[in-house]
Each structure stands twice: as C-alpha cells, then as structure tokens.
Amino acid sequence: MTSNxxxxxxxxxxxxxxxxxxxxHLNVLDHDLITLTECTLGFISHxxxxxxTRRRPNVTEIFWRxxxxxxxxxxxxxxxxxxRPAPSRLAHIxxxxxxxxxxxxxxxxxxxxxxxTQEQIxxxxxxxxxxxxxxxxxxxxxxxxxxxxxxxxxxxxQKLLELADFDGLYLHxxxxx
Amino acid sequence: xxxxxxxxxxxxxxxxxxxxxxxxxxDAVRREAVETGASVARDAFMQGSASxxxxxxxxxxxx
Numbered sequence: 001m002t003s004n005x006x007x008x009x010x011x012x013x014x015x016x017x018x019x020x021x022x023x024x025h026l027n028v029l030d031h032d033l034i035t036l037t038e039c040t041l042g043f044i045s046h047x048x049x050x051x052x053t054r055r056r057p058n059v060t061e062i063f064w065r066x067x068x069x070x071x072x073x074x075x076x077x078x079x080x081x082x083x084r085p086a087p088s089r090l091a092h093i094x095x096x097x098x099x100x101x102x103x104x105x106x107x108x109x110x111x112x113x114x115x116x117t118q119e120q121i122x123x124x125x126x127x128x129x130x131x132x133x134x135x136x137x138x139x140x141x142x143x144x145x146x147x148x149x150x151x152x153x154x155x156x157x158q159k160l161l162e163l164a165d166f167d168g169l170y171l172h173x174x175x176x177x
Numbered sequence: 178x179x180x181x182x183x184x185x186x187x188x189x190x191x192x193x194x195x196x197x198x199x200x201x202x203x204d205a206v207r208r209e210a211v212e213t214g215a216s217v218a219r220d221a222f223m224q225g226s227a228s229x230x231x232x233x234x235x236x237x238x239x240x
Contacts, residue, residue, distance in 0.1 A: 085220045130183040130213040
C-alpha cells in the first residue's frame with residue numbers, strides 16, 4: 001500500500017499454501033493478507049514449528065524450500081508487472097494460477113476459480129480498475145479468456161500461452177526433496 | 178456518493194465501464210482518468226494498436 005492509498009497485490013495464495021511462514025522468524029507482519037473468498041484457515045503454533053524445525057532438519061529444508069519458491073514467484077511477479085504489456089500481464093497471472101490450481105486438483109473442465117474483482121485484477125497488474133476492465137473486455141473480444149463471476153474460462157489455449165509468455169520453471173513444481 | 182463510470186475511447190472505439198467507482202473528491206476522479214489514460218496509452222502506443230485515446234467520465238448516480 002502506498003501512502004496515497006494505492007494497493008499493489010503481490011501474490012495470490014491457494015488452498016494448501018502457508019502464506020505467512022515468514023512470521024516464524026520475522027516478528028512484524030510488513031504487509032497485509034486478505035481473503036478473497038470464504039476460507040478455512042489452519043493455524044500452526046510457532047512454538048510447535050520452532051521445535052519441529054530444530055529436531056527435524058528435513059522439515060526445515062521443506063519450509064526453506066517453500067520460502068525460496070515464494071521468492072522465485074515474487075521475482076516473476078515483478079518482471080510481469082514491470083515489463084509486460086497489460087494484456088500479457090493478465091494472461092500470465094491467469095496461467096500461473098491455473099498451473100498451481102492443477103496441482104491441487106482444482107481445475108476441472110473449462111472453468112476455474114479466480115475470485116478477483118475488476119479492482120483487484122487492476123491491483124494485481126498495477127493498473128487502474130478502468131484499465132483492468134478494458135483488458136478483461138479485450139481478452140474476451142480477442143477470444144482468449146472469458147471472466148464470469150469470479151471464474152475464468154480459457155477460450156483459446158494457443159493464444160493464451162503466446163500472450164502469457166509463461167515458463168513455469170520458477171514454480172519449481174517437481175519435488176526435489 | 179456519486180458513482181463515476183470511465184469510458185475509454187480509442188481511435189473512435191468506445192469501451193464502456195459498467196461497474197464504475199464511487200469517488201468523492203473531484204481530484205480523485207481526475208487522477209483516475211489521467212492514470213488510466215496514461216497506462217492505456219502506454220500499452221496501445223507500444224503495440225501500435227491505437228494512435229489516439231481519450232478517457233472520459235460520466236456520473237450515473239448520486240445519493
């Protein structure tokens with residue numbers, strides 16, 4: 001959030017993610033976490049986490065790896081917002097979300113959930129809601145993507161991938177531990 | 178609160194804004210239009226998809 005009230009969305013978490021693992025070692029939360037939908041939240045006590053990470057190095061490695069992948073995703077997010085034109089930016093965010101949702105079995109059929117308002121889509125892309133509205137319409141008119149009530153449908157896979165300029169390497173989805 | 182709808186006109190093509198935004202200050206309305214215009218123009222000019230763009234706002238409701 002900037003001092004004049006502009007918000008930048010930096011990441012989208014999906015079921016199974018641990019969004020604030022950093023609070024284990026950084027005592028102050030330096031950003032906000034908000035829910036986009038009704039959520040079931042699980043809490044793991046810091047006391048327990050500290051104990052298990054000290055006793056079980058393999059668990060520590062997994063958490064460390066999770067944090068590193070988080071960082072890789074933030075790097076990609078910066079490149080996306082800083083360098084791609086707006087239609088590509090949105091396509092990239094959609095493809096990333098879909099690749100992650102696939103892993104947890106949340107992409108079935110043509111539609112998948114992307115419960116962001118037009119304003120939030122703008123905040124994820126670093127543009128105004130009005131510009132976001134224009135991009136959403138353009139992608140629909142160009143037969144790439146269709147947004148409807150918090151869900152998205154891929155109309156043309158080929159066009160989407162070209163536009164998204166997506167290489168999923170940074171998601172490190174192949175477990176190496 | 179007045180609800181403002183920002184219409185984008187690119188090379189004569191009108192893109193409507195059904196959702197609109199509630200804004201109080203006149204300055205905020207202007208800023209929204211200017212920032213939208215600048216970022217739309219950046220994209221459009223870089224891709225060569227438009228040579229002229231206008232953002233205009235329209236108030237639809239006051240309460």
